[in-house]
Amino acid sequence: MAKKVQGIIVKNDKILTVEGMNQAGRIEHFFIWGEVKDGESEAEAMQRVLEEQLDLKQEITFQFEEEIDKRVKTFFVDLQGEEVDIENSLEKVDCFRNYFKAMSLKWIQLNDIWSFRELETNYIKLLLKEAIKKEYQAPWIEVIKQTYFNHPREKAYLKKLHVENKRNKVDAEESIRNKGMIMLMALGLGVLFDYFFVGVPIGISGFIFNMIILIASVYGMHHRVQLNKKLGFIFLVPTILLSLSFSIYNNYVLKSINVIFIPFLIASYLITIRYENIKKIDIYFVGSVLKRVFVKAYSILPRFFTFSKEIKRDRKKLKENPTQKNIITGLLISIPLLVIILLLLTSADMMFKYYVDNIGSLFRKLNTMRILGHTFVIIASTLYLFGFLWSFKYDEIAYEGKNADLIKTSWEPVTIITIIFVINIAYLLFTIIQFSYLYGGGLHALPEGFSYAEYARKGFFELVLVTLINFSILLLSINLTKKSHKKVNTIANLSYSLLILFTVNMVVSANYKMYLYERAFGFTRLRIFVQAFMLLIGTLLIILLLGIWINKIPIFQYAVIATLVVYIGLNFINVDGLIAKGNILRYQETGIIDMNYMKQLSYDAIPQMTRLLEAKDPNIRNAMKEHIQYQKEILDKEDDRWYGLNYYKSKLLNSHF
Numbered sequence: 302m303a304k305k306v307q308g309i310i311v312k313n314d315k316i317l318t319v320e321g322m323n324q325a326g327r328i329e330h331f332f333i334w335g336e337v338k339d340g341e342s343e344a345e346a347m348q349r350v351l352e353e354q355l356d357l358k359q360e361i362t363f364q365f366e367e368e369i370d371k372r373v374k375t376f377f378v379d380l381q382g383e384e385v386d387i388e389n390s391l392e393k394v395d396c397f398r399n400y401f402k403a404m405s406l407k408w409i410q411l412n413d414i415w416s417f418r419e420l421e422t423n424y425i426k427l428l429l430k431e432a433i434k435k436e437y438q439a440p441w442i443e444v445i446k447q448t449y450f451n452h453p454r455e456k457a458y459l460k461k462l463h464v465e466n467k468r469n470k471v472d473a474e475e476s477i478r479n480k481g482m483i484m485l486m487a488l489g490l491g492v493l494f495d496y497f498f499v500g501v502p503i504g505i506s507g508f509i510f511n512m513i514i515l516i517a518s519v520y521g522m523h524h525r526v527q528l529n530k531k532l533g534f535i536f537l538v539p540t541i542l543l544s545l546s547f548s549i550y551n552n553y554v555l556k557s558i559n560v561i562f563i564p565f566l567i568a569s570y571l572i573t574i575r576y577e578n579i580k581k582i583d584i585y586f587v588g589s590v591l592k593r594v595f596v597k598a599y600s601i602l603p604r605f606f607t608f609s610k611e612i613k614r615d616r617k618k619l620k621e622n623p624t625q626k627n628i629i630t631g632l633l634i635s636i637p638l639l640v641i642i643l644l645l646l647t648s649a650d651m652m653f654k655y656y657v658d659n660i661g662s663l664f665r666k667l668n669t670m671r672i673l674g675h676t677f678v679i680i681a682s683t684l685y686l687f688g689f690l691w692s693f694k695y696d697e698i699a700y701e702g703k704n705a706d707l708i709k710t711s712w713e714p715v716t717i718i719t720i721i722f723v724i725n726i727a728y729l730l731f732t733i734i735q736f737s738y739l740y741g742g743g744l745h746a747l748p749e750g751f752s753y754a755e756y757a758r759k760g761f762f763e764l765v766l767v768t769l770i771n772f773s774i775l776l777l778s779i780n781l782t783k784k785s786h787k788k789v790n791t792i793a794n795l796s797y798s799l800l801i802l803f804t805v806n807m808v809v810s811a812n813y814k815m816y817l818y819e820r821a822f823g824f825t826r827l828r829i830f831v832q833a834f835m836l837l838i839g840t841l842l843i844i845l846l847l848g849i850w851i852n853k854i855p856i857f858q859y860a861v862i863a864t865l866v867v868y869i870g871l872n873f874i875n876v877d878g879l880i881a882k883g884n885i886l887r888y889q890e891t892g893i894i895d896m897n898y899m900k901q902l903s904y905d906a907i908p909q910m911t912r913l914l915e916a917k918d919p920n921i922r923n924a925m926k927e928h929i930q931y932q933k934e935i936l937d938k939e940d941d942r943w944y945g946l947n948y949y950k951s952k953l954l955n956s957h958f
Contacts, residue, residue, distance in 0.1 A: 305373045306347040308333040309428055310355075312380040314444045315408040316425070317387070318416075319394055321401050329401065330409060330416055332424070333394070334373075343374040351378065354393045355385055365431050369423055377428060379439060411441055412448040425449060433462050434469070468695050472604065475694065477615050480608040483690050486517045487605075491683030495675050497944055503556065506944035507547030511540060511563060514686075518571050521690045527574050535582070535858075536570035539865045546872045549948045551903035554826060555872055562868075568593045568689075575693050582858040593692060602688035712781045714793050721778065721796040724771075728803035765811055765831070768838055771804040775845060794849050801846045808839040823895060824883040829876050837867040877902040881909035888916075896921065900928050904949040907932065907956075929953075 309332050310317040318330035335350030337343055344361060351357040357378075365375040387406035394403055409416050411425065429445045431437075450459050472480075490513065497506035519526050527533075543559050543566070550556075568590050573579050579586065775797060784790060812835050819828055840863045848856035881902055888894035899910065913925040936954050939945075 304337055306335050306337060306343055306350060307373050307375045307424075308335075308347055308351060308378055309375060309424060310357075310378045310380060310385075311411070311428075311439075311441055312385075312408070314411050314441050316411055317385065318407055318409050318421075319403050320405045320407040321403040323401055329418060330407070330421060331401070332421065337374075344376070347374075347376040355387075355390050356393075357385055363431065363435055363437070365427065366434065367427060367431070369420065369427065375424065375427075377431065411444045414448060422449065429459075430462060433459075434466050436466070436470075464697060467697070468601075471695055472607075477612055481612055483521055484605060484608060484612075484687060486521070487687035487690055488679075488683045490514065490517065490686045491679045491681075494682040494686075495678045499675065499678055501942060502939070502945055502947070503547045503560070504945040504947040504950075505548040507559075507563075508541075508544040509944065511544040511567065514567060515540070515570070518567075518690055518693060519574075522571075522575055522693050525575060525693075525696075527577070530574050532579065532582070533570050533573040535862055535865070536566050536573060539869055540566045540570060542869050543872060548946055550872065550875060550877075550905050551947060551949055552826070552876050552905060553903065554830075555876065559872070564594060565590055571693060581855055582861050583855075584857060593689075597692045598685055598688035600688070601692050602684050604691060605684055605687045712778070712783065714782050714784075714789050717778050717782050718789075718793050718796050721774070721800050724774075725796065725799050725803060728800070728807075732803060732806050765835065768804055768807045768811065768835070771800060771807070772838060772842070775800060775804075775842075779845075779849065797849050798846055801842050801849075805839055805842055808835050808842070811835050819883065820887065823887055823893075823898070824880040825898065826876060826880065829880065830871070833867060833871045837864060840867065875905050877906040878909050881906035885909060885912050888913075888921075892918075894921065896924050899925075904932065904936075904947075904953055907949065907953050 316332075318332060320328065320330050323329050333350065333354060335346060335354070337346040338349075341349070344364065347361060347364075351359065351361075357380075359378055359380060362377045362379045365377070368375060387408070391403060391406050394406065414422065417425065425445060426449050429442060429449070432439070432442055446459065450456060490510075493510060493513065497503075497510055519528070540563060543563055546559065547556065569586075572586075572589060572593060778793075779797065782793065812832055815828060815832055815835075841860050844854075844856060844859045844863060848854045848859075881899065884894055884899060894913075899906070899913075902910075907929060910925055910929065913921055914929075916922050916925070933953055933956070936950055
């Protein structure tokens with residue numbers, strides 16, 4: 302209990318202070334203070350101080366939850382219509398500072414920052430914080446905000462404070478049972494994460510785990526969720542398909558990307574069905590998803606420990622229950638009784654004694670470091686998943702950019718039209734040469750000093766770079782260019798459209814060159830991935846072209862859908878199988894194959910690789926037979942757990958070579 306009490310008294314936009322002089326002759330201001338007498342509470346002491354020193358019978362508005370000086374308890378009094386006779390109250394003011402001579406009671410404007418010492422300034426800031434916590438409304442609150450919280454960092458602090466206050470209010474409304482259920486679900490998911498994924502390849506476990514997370518999240522949101530929201534299916538379907546891909550394919554590149562990508566899809570789906578104001582997909586939506594995964598889940602994580610304390614306090618109340626007391630008493634009595642019975646049973650049966658004696662050896666065989674590793678994984682995943690699940694309890698604005706502009710339009714349309722016109726002339730000449738030379742069969746008459754490989758490979762990467770440059774120019778021009786009168790806008794749209802068509806030609810050229818290169822040197826993952834990327838760029842360009850002429854088209858949303866479709870397609874075309882098939886066909890035509898690269902492919906390529914078991918070259922046959930047998934032996938030695946089920950792995954295990 303504090304020995305002193307302090308009263309912060311505000312009327313309109315002024316605060317009551319004791320003005321006086323310190324030993325150095327400097328004017329200082331303090332708030333009303335008083336001693337806490339024996340037998341009275343802090344609140345009673347404050348009420349007495351107000352009456353004795355100020356003849357003020359006003360009720361205390363609220364008391365501070367936090368304190369700067371732990372020896373002092375601070376109270377706030379908001380004088381709305383109450384009058385205070387400060388002229389006749391100075392003699393009654395208790396000034397217990399020996400070095401301070403009280404001169405007057407004085408009302409000071411809250412925005413007069415030079416009149417306060419650092420300590421008083423901090424208390425004024427703390428007053429605002431306490432008011433926000435208690436959702437107290439008053440005109441002086443805005444004065445404190447504008448005076449003491451005008452720096453961007455301080456504004457961010459206030460925003461965070463408002464958010465935290467709303468979260469605390471939601472937490473208080475949630476029952477202990479609901480908190481415990483979410484904590485148990487997070488713990489169950491943490492244990493499942495460790496069981497499914499630590500030291501074990503991902504199989505059907507990926508699909509099961511992701512579906513359980515979705516179910517747990519929807520359960521946590523219960524009445525707030527909108528499962529029939531069409532926008533949500535844009536993310537739900539890819540989540541299901543990509544999760545299922547773990548149980549079918551084994552391309553380590555795509556599996557690694559999916560491990561990172563699927564959590565964002567899950568977060569996107571849950572945000573979409575949780576918040577009514579999410580009606581479209583745009584850059585702000587992406588920002589809210591990233592914030593949910595990287596910021597909010599971690600910021601909410603400490604509540605796990607807060608709720609644990611609440612549950613512990615609640616359990617202490619339950620201990621007063623006579624039934625629970627009787628159960629605990631029974632367990633305490635049964636322990637010594639159980640020891641006596643076990644001693645008798647071990648004497649009566651030698652085999653029972655043998656197994657009891659060997660229980661200790663089980664503990665000696667346990668790997669301490671392994672247990673610690675699993676414990677760490679379970680704790681870390683439990684805490685994160687709790688933060689993620691509980692974050693959907695809050696009605697926070699997940700979509701804040703409804704009417705805001707990400708970047709200001711500042712480019713003059715005539716300037717942009719001129720730039721794009723000049724670029725288009727160069728691309729027109731390039732396109733003419735492309736049609737007459739590359740597509741027209743001029744490939745067989747390369748200029749002296751150019752090799753076939755150099756032409757195909759180098760030309761491809763240059764075209765990819767130019768395509769990306771064009772794509773960037775289009776995005777920036779469309780977003781940054783000022784809107785002018787109809788004629789200028791039409792000319793600008795025509796120039797954009799022409800640039801898009803030339804860029805589409807470059808996409809086609811790049812893919813054709815890659816096709817020529819693959820025919821000459823074979824297929825690889827990188828080459829397939831780059832081709833898929835160029836296909837995506839081409840699709841995005843078409844969407845951009847439609848968006849230029851049809852304003853109602855949600856370009857960003859269609860771009861997200863196109864990206865998901867292309868990426869899901871890439872996951873399900875069996876990239877490694879496609880590479881193996883293409884390289885084997887090339888081998889049959891040319892007699893050339895890179896066996897070292899073929900052996901780097903995953904189990905997905907094995908069904909295609911078996912065709913090489915009938916190759917004319919005995920070295921190829923034997924090398925492939927040894928490779929398949931070796932891969933099968935590796936799988937035989939793997940820990941065969943049901944949740945590691947994978948189609949192509951099972952196919953290889955059940956095959957006969």
